[in-house]
Every structure is written in C-alpha cells, then in structure tokens.
Amino acid sequence: MKKQIRLNAFDMNCIGHLSAGLWTHPRDRAQTYKDLQYWLELAKLLERGKFDAIFLADVLGVYDVYRGSADAALQQCTQVPVNDPVLVIPAMATVTEHLGFGVTCTLSFEPPYQFSRRMSTLDHLTKGRAGWNIVTGYLDSAARGTGLDAQTAHDLRYEIADEYMEVVYKLWEGSWEDDAVVRDRENGVFARPEKVHKIHHQGKYYRVEAIHLCEPSPQRTPLLYQAGASTRGREFAGKHAECVFLGGSKRIVASSVADIRHHAARCGRNPAEVLMFAGITVIVGRTEQEARAKYADYARYVNPDGVFALLSGWSGIDFSHYRMEDPVTYVKNDAVNSMVEAFTTKSERPWTVRELVEYGGLGGPTPKIIGSPTQVADQLIGWIEETDVDGFNLSYVVTPESFTDFIELVIPELQERGVYKLDYSPGTLREKLYGPGRARLDRSHPAATYRHADPHNRGSSIRDCRSRCSEHGSDVTRL
Amino acid sequence: MKKQIRLNAFDMNCIGHLSAGLWTHPRDRAQTYKDLQYWLELAKLLERGKFDAIFLADVLGVYDVYRGSADAALQQCTQVPVNDPVLVIPAMATVTEHLGFGVTCTLSFEPPYQFSRRMSTLDHLTKGRAGWNIVTGYLDSAARGTGLDAQTAHDLRYEIADEYMEVVYKLWEGSWEDDAVVRDRENGVFARPEKVHKIHHQGKYYRVEAIHLCEPSPQRTPLLYQAGASTRGREFAGKHAECVFLGGSKRIVASSVADIRHHAARCGRNPAEVLMFAGITVIVGRTEQEARAKYADYARYVNPDGVFALLSGWSGIDFSHYRMEDPVTYVKNDAVNSMVEAFTTKSERPWTVRELVEYGGLGGPTPKIIGSPTQVADQLIGWIEETDVDGFNLSYVVTPESFTDFIELVIPELQERGVYKLDYSPGTLREKLYGPGRARLDRSHPAATYRHADPHNRGSSIRDCRSRCSEHGSDVTRL
Numbered sequence: 005m006k007k008q009i010r011l012n013a014f015d016m017n018c019i020g021h022l023s024a025g026l027w028t029h030p031r032d033r034a035q036t037y038k039d040l041q042y043w044l045e046l047a048k049l050l051e052r053g054k055f056d057a058i059f060l061a062d063v064l065g066v067y068d069v070y071r072g073s074a075d076a077a078l079q080q081c082t083q084v085p086v087n088d089p090v091l092v093i094p095a096m097a098t099v100t101e102h103l104g105f106g107v108t109c110t111l112s113f114e115p116p117y118q119f120s121r122r123m124s125t126l127d128h129l130t131k132g133r134a135g136w137n138i139v140t141g142y143l144d145s146a147a148r149g150t151g152l153d154a155q156t157a158h159d160l161r162y163e164i165a166d167e168y169m170e171v172v173y174k175l176w177e178g179s180w181e182d183d184a185v186v187r188d189r190e191n192g193v194f195a196r197p198e199k200v201h202k203i204h205h206q207g208k209y210y211r212v213e214a215i216h217l218c219e220p221s222p223q224r225t226p227l228l229y230q231a232g233a234s235t236r237g238r239e240f241a242g243k244h245a246e247c248v249f250l251g252g253s254k255r256i257v258a259s260s261v262a263d264i265r266h267h268a269a270r271c272g273r274n275p276a277e278v279l280m281f282a283g284i285t286v287i288v289g290r291t292e293q294e295a296r297a298k299y300a301d302y303a304r305y306v307n308p309d310g311v312f313a314l315l316s317g318w319s320g321i322d323f324s325h326y327r328m329e330d331p332v333t334y335v336k337n338d339a340v341n342s343m344v345e346a347f348t349t350k351s352e353r354p355w356t357v358r359e360l361v362e363y364g365g366l367g368g369p370t371p372k373i374i375g376s377p378t379q380v381a382d383q384l385i386g387w388i389e390e391t392d393v394d395g396f397n398l399s400y401v402v403t404p405e406s407f408t409d410f411i412e413l414v415i416p417e418l419q420e421r422g423v424y425k426l427d428y429s430p431g432t433l434r435e436k437l438y439g440p441g442r443a444r445l446d447r448s449h450p451a452a453t454y455r456h457a458d459p460h461n462r463g464s465s466i467r468d469c470r471s472r473c474s475e476h477g478s479d480v481t482r483l
Numbered sequence: 484m485k486k487q488i489r490l491n492a493f494d495m496n497c498i499g500h501l502s503a504g505l506w507t508h509p510r511d512r513a514q515t516y517k518d519l520q521y522w523l524e525l526a527k528l529l530e531r532g533k534f535d536a537i538f539l540a541d542v543l544g545v546y547d548v549y550r551g552s553a554d555a556a557l558q559q560c561t562q563v564p565v566n567d568p569v570l571v572i573p574a575m576a577t578v579t580e581h582l583g584f585g586v587t588c589t590l591s592f593e594p595p596y597q598f599s600r601r602m603s604t605l606d607h608l609t610k611g612r613a614g615w616n617i618v619t620g621y622l623d624s625a626a627r628g629t630g631l632d633a634q635t636a637h638d639l640r641y642e643i644a645d646e647y648m649e650v651v652y653k654l655w656e657g658s659w660e661d662d663a664v665v666r667d668r669e670n671g672v673f674a675r676p677e678k679v680h681k682i683h684h685q686g687k688y689y690r691v692e693a694i695h696l697c698e699p700s701p702q703r704t705p706l707l708y709q710a711g712a713s714t715r716g717r718e719f720a721g722k723h724a725e726c727v728f729l730g731g732s733k734r735i736v737a738s739s740v741a742d743i744r745h746h747a748a749r750c751g752r753n754p755a756e757v758l759m760f761a762g763i764t765v766i767v768g769r770t771e772q773e774a775r776a777k778y779a780d781y782a783r784y785v786n787p788d789g790v791f792a793l794l795s796g797w798s799g800i801d802f803s804h805y806r807m808e809d810p811v812t813y814v815k816n817d818a819v820n821s822m823v824e825a826f827t828t829k830s831e832r833p834w835t836v837r838e839l840v841e842y843g844g845l846g847g848p849t850p851k852i853i854g855s856p857t858q859v860a861d862q863l864i865g866w867i868e869e870t871d872v873d874g875f876n877l878s879y880v881v882t883p884e885s886f887t888d889f890i891e892l893v894i895p896e897l898q899e900r901g902v903y904k905l906d907y908s909p910g911t912l913r914e915k916l917y918g919p920g921r922a923r924l925d926r927s928h929p930a931a932t933y934r935h936a937d938p939h940n941r942g943s944s945i946r947d948c949r950s951r952c953s954e955h956g957s958d959v960t961r962l
Contacts, residue, residue, distance in 0.1 A: 040608050066693075218566055
C-alpha cells in the first residue's frame with residue numbers, strides 16, 4: 005500500500021489566524037468563532053473529509069512589535085482577540101466520532117498537576133481523541149501578562165519543559181495501574197488503592213507529591229504534537245513528539261524531517277513513527293484558471309498591517325522601518341530569512357516586502373499550492389516523496405471555504421490515487437495513526453519508563469532508555 | 484408576586500460527590516461521568532425542570548486524613564477520580580439554551596491573565612450563561628501536588644484572593660470598552676485600538692501589564708458564586724459574590740444570610756441582590772410512605788468508609804480513632820459541630836458516629852427533606868421564609884434519579900403555588916436572575932469601578948466605593 009497522507013486542519017480560536025485581512029472577505033466565517041455553531045459545523049465538515057485531526061494553534065499574548073504596539077493586531081484582529089482553544093473541543097466531540105483534536109497549550113503558566121488533569125479529562129470526554137501540542141510560549145507580552153519582565157531564555161525553557169514532561173508522564177503513565185479500577189458494585193470496591201501510586205517528583209523546577217486525579221483515560225498520555233523549529237526544539241521533538249508540525253520550504257522541511265528522525269532514533273524510537281506534518285496552504289478550483297482567479301480574489305483582501313503585525317511578532321524586527329519596495333535581503337535576519345524561504349520554493353531573486361506581504365497574507369508563512377485537483381494532488385504527493393513528510397497541516401485562507409474546497413475537490417482525487425483513507429480506522433486517535441492495539445504510547449517512548457506492571461518495562465532496556473533520554477531523577481512509589 | 488425559588492443542581496465531575504457508596508446503587512449513573520452523554524442528558528433534564536443552573540463542585544487534591552491515607556477515598560471513589568469540571572460545560576451548552584453553568588475554579592494555581600481568558604471563553608461559548616464559584620482551595624494534598632508543603636494560611640489566602648479579583652475585574656471590565664469592537668468589514672477595522680486598554684497592575688501578589696485577550700463577552704465578568712463559610716469568607720462574599728452557597732441548619736444558614744447581607748450593604752451593594760442558596764437534599768415520593776421507602780433503600784448503600792473519608796477531610800480529624808457508637812460530642816471540633824448541626828435541625832441528644840454516617844451519606848452534610856410533593860414544597864417554602872434564602876443547591880443521592888424525581892414531582896407543586904417560574908426569562912444568566920438590562924455586574928459592585936466610559940462611574944461614588952472596598956492601588960491606561 006502506498007504511504008497514506010495524513011491531514012490536520014489548522015485553525016485557532018480567533019478571527020485572524022494566518023490570513024491577515026481575510027476576515028473582511030464576504031464569505032469568511034471566522035468572525036463567528038465565539039459561537040459553538042462555527043465549531044460544530046467545522047468538526048462535522050472535517051469528519052466528512054476524514055481529516056485526522058483539527059489542530060488548534062494558540063498564543064498567550066499579543067503581537068506588539070510592529071510599530072511598537074498592538075494597534076495593528078487589534079485593528080486587524082490578528083490573533084487577538086484569542087479565546088481558549090481547549091473549550092471548543094468537548095463541543096466538537098459531541099457531533100463527531102473519529103475526528104482527532106490537537107490543541108496547543110503552553111506549559112509555562114500552569115503546574116503539571118492541574119494541567120495533566122485537564123488533558124486527561126479531554127481524553128476521557130473525547131474517548132481517546134485528544135492530542136497536545138507542547139509549547140513553551142514565545143511572546144514577551146505573555147510573560148508580562150503573568151508578572152514576568154520577559155520570557156525565560158529559550159534553551160532554559162526547553163530544560164524546564166523536559167522536566168515538565170517527566171512530571172506529566174509520571175502522572176499519566178505511572179500513577180494508576182491498568183487494573184486499578186475494578187468498578188465492583190457487588191463488593192463495593194471502585195478502585196484498588198494498592199494499584200494507585202503517588203508520584204514523588206523532586207526535580208530542579210518541579211516538586212510533585214501526589215496521585216494523578218484522573219483514572220486512566222483511553223490514551224493515558226494524549227497524542228503528543230510539537231512544533232519547535234530550533235535546534236533545541238528538534239531535539240525535544242525527537243525525544244517526545246509523536247507528530248511534528250513543520251514550516252518552511254521543501255528544502256527546510258526535508259532537512260528538519262531528517263534531523264528529527266535522527267534524534268528520535270538516537271532516543272531508541274522508531275524514526276518512521278514520528279509523523280511529520282508540513283504546514284501548507286491550498287487554493288484549489290475545478291480548473292487551474294478557477295484556482296488562480298480565487299487566489300486573485302482572496303489577495304485583494306490581504307491587509308499589510310495585519311501581515312506586518314505577525315511578521316514582526318515572529319521575527320522580532322519592526323517592519324514599519326522598511327518600505328514596501330525594499331528587498332527582503334535588506335531586512336533579513338535568521339527568522340525572516342527562514343520565512344522567505346517558507347513562502348516560496350523557487351526564490352531566484354530577492355523578494356520585495358510587498359511580495360512578502362501578499363504571499364504571506366494568504367495562509368501565513370506556508371508554501372502555497374494553487375491549481376486544479378490533479379495539480380494539487382501531484383504537488384502534495386511530490387512533497388511527500390521529496391521531503392519524507394507524512395502529511396499536512398492545512399491553513400485556511402477563508403473559513404470554512406478553504407476546507408470545504410479541499411474536501412470536495414482534492415480528497416476524492418487523493419482517494420482515487422490510493423494515498424488517502426476511504427474511511428477512518430477504529431479506536432483512539434493514536435490507534436487511527438499507528439494501528440490497532442496502539443492506544444497507548446509506544447514502549448520505546450520515554451514516557452513508557454514510568455509505567456507500572458508492564459513486564460517489558462522491567463528489564464535493562466528501561467534503564468538504558470532512562471539514561472539515554474531522561475535527565476532527572478525519578479521514582480514512583482512501589483515501582 | 485411571591486418570592487421565586489431559585490434552583491441549582493449540585494454535581495461534580497466525579498463519581499462519589501456527596502453520597503458515599505451510592506455509586507453501587509443499581510440505578511445510579513454517576514459512573515458514566517467520563518461520557519459526554521451523561522452531561523448532555525443531565526443538562527437537558529435540568530433545562531426541562533427550568534433549573535437556574537447546574538453548579539459544579541471541584542477539588543484539586545484527595546481526601547487523605549481518614550486513616551492517614553487516600554485508600555478509603557480511592558476504594559469508594561469519594562471525589563477521586565475527579566475530572567476537570569470546566570470541560571463538560573461547552574458540551575452541555577450545545578443542547579441547552581437557558582441553563583446556567585456555575586463552575587468551581589480555584590484561583591490558587593493559575594495566573595489571572597490566563598484564567599480570565601478561560602472564563603471569558605466560557606461566557607462567549609454559552610452566550611452569557613457562565614458562572615464562577617470562587618475558591619481558594621482547602622486541601623493540603625492539592626498544595627503538595629503543586630510543589631508546596633502545605634496550604635497558604637487561611638486568611639492570607641483571602642487577602643491574595645482579593646487581589647486576584649481586582650486583577651480579573653480589570654481584565655474583564657476595564658480592558659475593552661463597549662464600543663471597541665466595530666467589525667467594520669467595509670473599512671477593514673475590526674477593533675479600535677484606542678478603546679482597548681492595557682491594565683497596569685502592580686500589587687503585592689500580582690503584576691500584570693497586558694490587555695485582556697478576549698473581546699467583551701455577554702456578561703464580561705461571569706456570574707460570581709462563593710461558598711466560604713468562615714468569618715473572612717462571609718466578608719469576601721459580601722464584597723464579591725452575587726450568589727452564595729450556604730451549608731448548615733436553618734439556624735446557621737439564617738445567621739450566615741444576615742451576616743453576608745450586612746457585609747454587602749456595608750460595601751454599598753443591595754443586600755437583597757446577593758442571592759443565597761442553601762445546600763439541601765430532597766428525597767421525594769408520590770406519598771410520604773414512598774419517600775420513606777426510597778430513603779430506606781438508598782440508606783442501605785451508604786458506605787461508612789467513604790463518608791469518613793469526606794468527614795475527616797473536611798474536619799481535619801481522623802474518624803478512624805472513634806467507634807460507631809461514640810457520641811459525636813466526644814469527637815467534636817468546630818467543623819464537626821457545624822456539620823452535625825447541618826445534618827439535623829432538631830438534634831436534642833448527641834448523635835452517634837453511626838447516625839452521622841447514615842445521614843451524612845445521603846447528599847452529604849445537608850439537611851434532608853423527605854416526603855410527598857406537598858410536604859417537600861411546604862418545607863422548602865418554610866426554609867425561604869425562616870432563613871431569607873433565595874433558593875437551593877440540590878444535592879443528589881442517586882443521579883439523575885434525584886433530579887428527575889424533583890422535576891417530576893416537586894416542580895409542578897412549586898409552580899402551582901406561584902413560587903417557581905413557569906418559563907425562563909430571556910437573556911444571559913445574570914439577566915435571568917436580576918431582570919432585563921442586567922447582563923453586566925451591577926454598578927454598585929466593586930468590579931464596576933474598573934469600567935471605562937460609564938458616565939455613572941466618573942463621579943465621586945467611584946472613589947468612595949474604591950476606598951470602601953478595594954485595598955490595592957489600581958489604574959487602567961487612559962482611564
């Protein structure tokens with residue numbers, strides 16, 4: 005069987021996610037993000053298209069680098085206002101059976117004890133369809149909202165994140181044994197206390213002495229997403245992530261894929277099972293001409309200030325200091341450079357700021373695929389072959405139109421070519437991605453070392469993996 | 484018109500909320516708390532009964548005082564496992580139009596910047612039906628789960644809570660002006676930045692320099708519940724709460740009601756508008772005989788260990804040191820004493836521990852009303868008249884049976900007597916309780932002093948209320 009393309013819909017609980025200005029497009033429904041109806045309809049649509057998951061971005065803070073204020077972001081509703089993404093998921097779960105839910109939650113502002121409960125609850129309520137995009141936060145404005153003067157330094161954030169993961173793994177995997185809950189009404193025994201363990205974590209950043217508050221959920225640890233593109237981020241992904249969201253051109257993505265698979269292998273994991281998703285924007289019509297006309301129509305709604313708010317926030321440089329006709333080489337720093345590469349795969353000459361804006365305003369800093377269903381399918385398959393990604397995170401330009409178009413025009417084409425599922429597999433989100441019997445994290449994953457009562461975790465392989473992948477001391481009562 | 488009785492259904496995202504052992508009753512469905520279906524059906528049922536709200540308790544920690552361990556709580560699923568209560572609300576909102584949602588969230592473990600966003604999101608998604616039960620946490624085990632050795636001292640917790648409230652009020656009421664969001668597609672202006680204000684809070688416990696991340700929700704500040712019974716707790720309630728949940732006998736409740744109304748008046752609030760809810764358990768049958776038989780049937784399922792887990796956790800004394808026939812005077816401390824009074828309104832002789840267990844096992848430390856529909860209605864009306872409460876928080880013994888019985892048998896009787904609404908009022912939860920035009924907090928509430936652009940908040944009355952009710956310095960950009 006050919007490699008099956010995996011698909012996430014990329015959205016955010018806000019109006020202007022990545023297509024700045026497109027909220028003014030007459031067919032865009034992003035403004036109804038506050039109504040459950042938007043999310044219910046979107047979830048049903050995506051399940052009809054057999055999307056693996058909806059992947060919800062989040063940001064705790066505002067984009068205030070451009071012109072030194074959040075004014076442009078506010079005027080253009082560029083990722084602000086932004087509501088809590090977790091809360092729309094239980095509603096979407098009521099109208100779907102298979103769609104997965106990947107949600108971005110920063111670990112910087114909530115203790116692991118409380119956060120782990122929220123995720124377990126989500127996994128229970130969705131019957132094992134919860135995924136967590138691990139984020140350490142990147143905006144200074146979020147830090148200032150929380151009483152800090154600026155973000156914790158980048159590498160230190162990852163060190164803290166590593167320990168945070170260790171704590172939540174202990175809670176999710178190590179606290180309740182599989183046979184702890186017996187629900188024996190006859191004898192009046194719900195759980196066997198000797199099978200429920202307090203975790204004792206005394207680390208550098210966290211101290212936790214507690215049992216996990218939730219009984220084991222279908223997946224225990226939610227499916228783990230990660231999106232860090234830095235060197236340290238890729239190491240982190242190789243160790244922890246089951247699904248990785250990558251941005252950039254084919255060249256950049258291919259290199260990241262190889263690097264993360266390498267890190268995964270070093271941690272003793274199967275590198276092929278770290279599923280890679282490239283961020284991409286598709287504008288499809290029944291013909292190429294129709295698609296190009298759609299692109300031109302959308303492009304009229306791009307708002308430069310909104311795009312600059314995002315670009316400045318991401319890169320840390322204030323684009324108001326440049327003119328629209330400036331070449332991008334003139335403004336480039338590492339972040340901008342990588343973004344420019346992201347925008348196009350065939351940049352022969354330096355782009356102007358104006359070109360950057362138009363292209364980046366449609367679906368954000370993602371490569372664009374514009375064309376007929378067969379053209380789009382060709383290009384998606386080309387991506388898979390050339391970069392070794394497993395699938396795509398689809399940005400929208402106009403919602404839900406971008407998803408509807410993709411489902412009606414591209415999905416049948418992919419199915420016909422045998423590269424897209426005709427129906428969902430049964431089971432939890434993790435089982436749908438990895439196959440039957442895989443509801444829980446694979447035993448090669450570092451989280452598995454905190455499990456109880458798994459005979460495979462009693463031998464030397466655990467200790468090996470521990471010394472290989474875990475920096476902090478750990479023990480679980482009665483292990 | 485006669486005073487209308489207000490009703491909340493009291494539940495928790497767990498199995499054994501207050502009726503320890505009743506999870507073994509063949510008709511109890513609490514074990515399905517992990518399934519959205521339980522919550523959807525319950526919400527529809529309560530809306531059919533025109534309940535004002537479902538009030539969700541929560542606890543972050545386990546009951547581990549009894550026998551010095553959490554074993555009894557685990558074995559009897561006594562408030563453990565316990566899932567996140569917030570997440571079931573968006574699902575319930577999809578199948579209801581009027582039911583309010585009061586949810587218990589502790590402010591001890593999450594910064595106000597992040598928490599305020601979650602509540603605003605909830606208020607948006609429910610179209611103004613969100614309520615927050617303000618809790619500062621009371622279990623040491625929760626503190627240990629979060630890296631502390633024990634709870635912060637009681638009065639200090641309230642001091643911190645007061646400042647926390649100030650911060651969230653600034654975010655909810657002061658950050659976005661009413662006319663900040665214009666949604667002008669034609670001119671490409673979503674919000675007017677000059678109407679969105681950064682709050683500058685430099686307090687003793689919190690520093691926040693940020694705009695609120697959400698546009699104004701229907702109620703802005705969610706409806707505020709509070710349940711603290713201590714002297715400091717009642718002061719806090721008088722200042723902040725719109726709805727207060729009270730436990731205890733008629734005598735205790737009446738005294739708390741008077742005291743809290745007194746504190747409210749001192750803060751310049753209308754004391755009659757602080758709505759008081761007494762915790763109560765009703766067992767109703769078509770006849771008194773049927774109700775008594777139901778009580779006897781339920782009582783057979785009470786589990787003493789489960790009851791002791793709760794009683795010991797609440798009182799801080801380990802009940803395993805006493806025998807079932809010991810008189811309660813022998814074990815009493817202030818907390819137990821108040822609980823014993825709560826159990827019965829006519830305690831002439833000291834209760835034995837055994838009696839305490841049986842009575843407290845059915846709906847927890849709440850007075851019981853057992854009888855026919857007319858008897859129950861008589862007693863509820865008697866409560867209203869004698870204690871000046873506005874309504875009740877109904878505990879269940881068996882779920883959803885206890886609610887179904889109440890709705891089928893008691894509600895029609897109350898409606899017939901003109902003391903219960905025949906239909907919901909329109910609007911948000913706050914409007915349903917206080918009338919049209921009252922979607923936002925009343926201007927006499929301390930939160931209102933942080934508002935912009937309200938001409939009523941520009942005069943001397945603000946400063947008065949500030950000096951009267953607010954301990955911390957405060958200012959909002961561009962005020």
